[in-house]
Amino acid sequence: MTTRVGVEVSIALADAVKLANPDVIAAYPITPQTHIVEHLASLVADGELDAEYIPVESEHSAMSACLGSAASGARTFTATASQGLALMNEVVFVGAPMRLPIVMAVANRALSSPLSIWCDHSDMMSVRDSGWIQIVGENGQQCVDNIICAFRIAEDKRVLLPVMLHLDGFNLTHVIEPITFPEQEAVDKFLPRSPFPLPLNPDKPVAMGEFAPPFIFTEAKWAHEMVMTNSKKVIKEVWDEYEKAFGRKYYAVEKYHSDGAKVVLMTMGAIGETASVAIDEMIADGQDVGQIRLRLWRPFPFEELRESVKDTDVLIVLDRAISYGGPGGPLASEVKSAFYDQAKKPKIVSFVGGLGGRDITVAGFKDLINKGVEIAKTGSKNEYEIYGVRE
Amino acid sequence: MAKSETELTWKDLEIGCIINDPGSARKYESGTWRSQRPTYDFNKCIKCGMCAMFCPEGCIDQNEDGHFEANLFYCKGCGICARECWPRVIKMVEEEE
Amino acid sequence: MEKYSVYVPRLIKKQENFAPGHRACIGCGEALAVRLAFKALDNNVIVVNATGCMEIVASQLPNTTWHLPWIHTLFENAAAVASGIESAYKAMRRKGMAVPDNTKIVALGGDGATSDIGLQAISGALERGHDFTYICLDNEAYMNTGIQRSSATPFGAVTTTSPAGKKSFGQFSWKKNMPEIVAAHNIPYVATACHSYPFDLMEKVKKAVNTPGPAYVHVLNVCPTGWRSATDTVIKLGRLAVETGVFPLYEVENGEYKMSLDLPKLKPVTSYLKGQGRFRHLSDDLIQQIQDRVNLDYEKLLGKAKNGNKRTARNSKKGTAKA
DSSP states (O other), rough: OOOOOEEEEEHHHHHHHHHOOOOOEOOOOOTTEEEEEHHHHHHHHSSSOOOOEEEEEEEEHHOOOOHHHHTTTOOOOOEHHHHHHHHHHHHHHHHHHTTOOOHHHHHHOSSSSOOOOOOOOOHHHTTTSSOEEEEEEEEHHHHHHHHHHHHHHHTTTTOOOOOOEETTTTTTTTTTEEEEEOOOHHHHHSSOOOOOSOOOOOSSSOOOOOOOOOOHHHHHOOOOOHHHHHOOOOOHHHHHHHHHHHSSEEEEEEESSSSTSSSSEEOOHHHHHHHHHHHHHHHHTTEEEEEEEEEESSSHHHHHHHHHHTSSSEEEESSSSOOOTBOOOOHHHHHHHHHHHOOOOOOOEEEEGGGOOOOOHHHHHHHHHHHHHHHHHHHHOOSSEEEEEOO | OOOOOOOOOTTTSSSGGGGOSSTTGGHHHHHHHSEEEEEEEEGOOOOOOOHHHHSSSSSSSOTTSSSSSTTTTTTOOOOOOHHHOTOOOEEEEEOOO | OOOSSSSSSHHHHSSSSSSSSSOOOOTOOOHHHHHHHHHHHHOOOEEOOOSHHHHHHHHOOTOOOOOOOEOOOOOHHHEEEHHHHHHHHHHHTTTTTTOTTTOOEEEEEEEEEHHHHHHHHHHHHHHHOOOEEEEEEOSSSBBBTTSSTTTTTTTTTOOOTEEEEETEEEEEOOOOOOOHHHHHOOOOOOEEEETSHHHHHHHHHHHHHHSOOEEEEEEEEEHHHHHHHOOGGGHHHHHHHHHSSSSOEEETTTTTESSSSSOOOOOHHHHHTTTGGGTTTTTHHHHHHHHEEEEEEHHHHHHHHHHHHHHHHHHHTTTTTTT
């Protein structure tokens, strides 16, 4: 049995990557992911991790090198944030339909401009439709566990899709949290080598990355979509197995006192843990509130979401990203669309807040929830509410 | 019975649209493109192979007599072989059809 | 350069790893160059192809022209993808996984993919010293998308984005010297080649691939579609490009320059320019500018080369290679 240690989450994440024994790491530094790639470099330099570390000259080349590496059949990892994710955007979109099992950690940080190094989900939203499996971590332990599960999910023959792991920049990457690391032997057993079925190899030549005229493009996209939707089953299986091996269970939608609650707050990311403190205080105060936390972003867990708020009257969704001139919060607009055709649905109120690292305190969450309930009653002339702006 | 390309379903595609059949493009008849074709006076041919060397299609090969001749299934009629042939064996003529 | 024997069948292998049935234009010099380059190599090769003519003509779903493992992803990242493959093979070999030994990695990119949009990736890959070969297939414009100018388009050439008109004479800048940029990265082997000198091209590709560390071969390909020249003059134009000094053939091995061809006297550039519609509009003044620049650059190159013919340098000072 391993002990619990206090480790900075970036370091812990890099140590989890070491446990997974990747073959190639191609990474470019960007705040706030730097500690992850720095620690990985030192692990390689000390011989603790046997991998090729490619110090690429940009994020675009980082993801490109990952494509080449995964296509050759090697276990591949990278990490980035914000502008880096935006720079590698076209490569990210290419990697998923090519079915290359790359694992990438994204330290969520606001997209410029103005320049911000602090946390929000605008970078996550910019690659929403890229076709990657996307899982969100809310604390250090989850980040470590997510890494190990990610390699297993990505390399499963029924999936073979790249996996993106989101974690809040600074709020997670730069804080020390209590982590229980799985043991190497147990991880090796959980993560056996699963070779890519058709790698680049002169013994058996294949051609990857062809062009598709209109007569076949739709079929290519549908094949990808089928894999994506069917991957949810595999993700659940992996999480079940992880619980058996390591004792921690994960769900696509984590419920926190939400069963039967009339008012539920929905969050994504580490800010959810602050919100949970507010929920505790409000419950102690006699209010009928609960919380759900989205952990699986793609494939979107429609059934689990609907089930988790089946008795709820008001669902308040907090987005840490904004879609200008549109429905406001991307998460909220997806949630609204998930309920549109349902006979029974909660009133959904969209809040956008916490942009560019702006904190929402425990008191702030109580205020937000109360405002949300008010708006659910009286309605609003806005498509969504912005929380915390000084007007 | 192999499906034609426009009949392929999404299940027929290999993962990631990978092609697992090297050189499968050989079935494409690029010869339909040409408007002129090479004709030969093999009496002059010295079997040097320079035409085969310079063919962008790579469709020139030795026939049973050892002379180099273009495979009209692929030949696009560019005329490079005729131009580069020193003994002037090859003459380009308009496609009749 | 050795004299080629008349018996081609004995000197190059029959197998076409870049098979017929591809969709390149009639008389495509670039397809010829790729075909020849891969005749110089065995089958233990992985090909990384940037977006461009050769990628498109060879890879329409659901077929492929290639008999070698081949990957295409994007336009500007062939060198970065090649870096990933090289590192993966290194790691997998070290960990005892079943991969062949001595697999060579060859990245193919057009002039746009190399000297414009892909310059960053190639510079990074060269600096990191990956063991791979980059072959630049230079047809002097973005041909696949319809003949737009690149930084490799020569001065005065007409392209769709550098057209000649009342206020413009075509491409306003001089061709970017990509081999020199690559040589400045101090890699062990850099060479220029042309499909009109097939044995030279094949030898250079073989040498590049067998050089440990990064190697680069810059191949000039005649594009009759884009250069507006007759399809059967492809080989002749390539020869003229070399014989006029517009595209000199040379190698840089560990920093030492070596000319591939002994040219006692350069032919005048007009003999090269006149077969191409893209230069049809040039005034005598512009042609003279081109001639002067060619003379100057060739002299500079000879100065660097150990085996350059010094007589040529002296002749061009007197301006004998007239327009």
